[in-house]
Amino acid sequence: MTKIAVLQMTSGIDPDINAAALCDAIQQASGGGGKMLFTPEMSGLLDRDRKRAAANIVEEADDRVLASVRNAAARHGVWVSLGSLAIKTSEGRWANRAFVIDSDGAIVARYDKMHMFDVDLESGExxxxxxxxxxxxxxxxxxxxxxxxxxxxxxxxxxxxxxxEQLGRHSCDVIQIPAAFTVPTGKAHWHVLQRARAIEASAYVVAAAQVGTHADGRTTYGHSLVIDPWGEVMLDLEGERCGLGFAAIDHARISDVRAQVPSLANRRKIAN
Structure with a gap:
């Protein structure tokens, strides 16, 4: 069993305030026995006003939220899956970038979001x-x-x-899906899609989420989740407030589910 912590937060337009909330969560995660903390998408800055946001979106080496989280991870001996930060790239565009930081504060992995959210919702968003x-x-x-x-x-x-499908082929034990989900799409699809992804991969899903009304005017759905490989919801932080929750990752559970439903082993390549 590995105890993890999941942060649900209401990030705003001030990176220093967001950094302080993240560092406090790292301390709480350590105090609660968590070995790894998971945080939402855009943990360091959530600002739909791109002109205003541009002043706070810098290259990775200059990002003070990232530096603060790395220092706190090392200070408290906790791994951090930093859901994502807005990072300026060397080409001048921005990246929605996740970081995995070890208990020494070192960055061990980066991932840039693949699929861009380009939509018009019935709500007018x-x-x-x-x-x-x-x-x-x-x-x-x-x-x-x-x-x-x-x-x-x-x-x-x-x-x-x-x-x-690709992550399933790598036999992941856990898949993280940090988010800042809209309320209309969250109500319709959040739980069912998260459970489906866990079932398909026979893996735990950890989905740390933004929640509530943010300083930039948007509203996010919340309901940070931990789902086991059978699709059972182990943790749901609901949709009202920010906070920290804990759950346990049981590797024996992964093996048991994969033995009962060996879909990863039985998967065949389908010709075009």
């Missing part, structure tokens, strides 16, 4: 992530974390089974 962010093109699996083999995804990636 319109999002064009691709106008500012460059899509990633690499499937990333991190070996030898406290939870075993960890597959990295971010938010809208949830809707694209081909990515999870």
């Amino acid at each position: 319109s999002w064009r992530e691709s106008n500012a962010y460059a899509a990633g093109n690499q499937v990333v699996v991190v070996e030898d974390t406290p939870v075993g083999r960890l597959g990295l995804t971010i938010c809208y990636d949830l809707r694209f089974p081909a990515l999870f």
Whole structure:
């Protein structure tokens, strides 16, 4: 058994305030016996005003949220799966980038969100992530974390089974799906899609989420989840407030489920 912590937060437009909340969560995770903390998408800055946000989106080496999280991880001896930060790339565009940080504060993996959220919702919300962010093109699996083999995804990636097919082929023990999900899409699809991904991969899913009304005016769905390989919801932080929750990753459970339903072993390549 490996105890993990899951942070549900309401990130705002001030990176220093967000960094302080993340560092406090790392301390709480350590105090509660968590070996690894999972945080939501855009943990360091959530600002739909791209002109205002641009002043706070810098290259990785200059990102003070990332530096603060690395220092706190080392200070408290906790791994951190930092759901994502907005990072300026060398090409001048932005990346929605996840980081895995070990208990010494070292960055052991990075993943850039592949699928851009370009939609018009019936609620009137319109999002064009691709106008500012460059899509990633690499499937990333991190070996030898406290939870075993960890597959990295971010938010809208949830809707694209081909990515999870690739992660399934890597026999991930845990797949992270940090998010800032809208309320309409969350109510309709959040739980069912998260459970489906866990079942398909015979793996735990950890989905740390943004929640509530943010300083930039958006509202996010919350309901940070931990789901076991059978599709059972082990933790649901609901949709009202930020906070920290704990769950246990049981590797024997993964083996048991894969023995009962050996879909990964039975999978065949389908010709076009």
